[in-house]
Amino acid sequence: MFAVIYKMETKPGFQQTFEKAWHQLTKLIAKYEGGLGSRLHKESNLVYIAYAQWPNKETWENSGDKLPPEANEIRKIMRTATEKIETIHTMQIVDDLLQ
Numbered sequence: 725m726f727a728v729i730y731k732m733e734t735k736p737g738f739q740q741t742f743e744k745a746w747h748q749l750t751k752l753i754a755k756y757e758g759g760l761g762s763r764l765h766k767e768s769n770l771v772y773i774a775y776a777q778w779p780n781k782e783t784w785e786n787s788g789d790k791l792p793p794e795a796n797e798i799r800k801i802m803r804t805a806t807e808k809i810e811t812i813h814t815m816q817i818v819d820d821l822l823q
Contacts, residue, residue: 725778729813729814750774756792
């Protein structure tokens with residue numbers, strides 16, 4: 725398996741908007757792109773860290789073009805709610821003991 729860690733910095737007052745859009749987009753990615761889900765963490769009032777799992781690096785690299793049209797609107801909402809979205813780590817999973 726393959727994991728990706730993202731860092732998102734939201735604009736003040738947009739935290740709930742961002743969280744809702746992240747939730748909706750993550751569900752679509754799992755349904756249409758082969759993602760295995762994600763966890764959203766709050767590092768500080770405006771900064772979020774998301775951990776996403778994929779079956780392999782190739783699935784992650786080739787994702788993005790299978791999403792339905794409503795994903796574009798959700799992405800637009802996320803861009804409006806954030807100052808910055810970045811991929812901070814990509815890595816192979818060696819062992820998984822999460823329950």
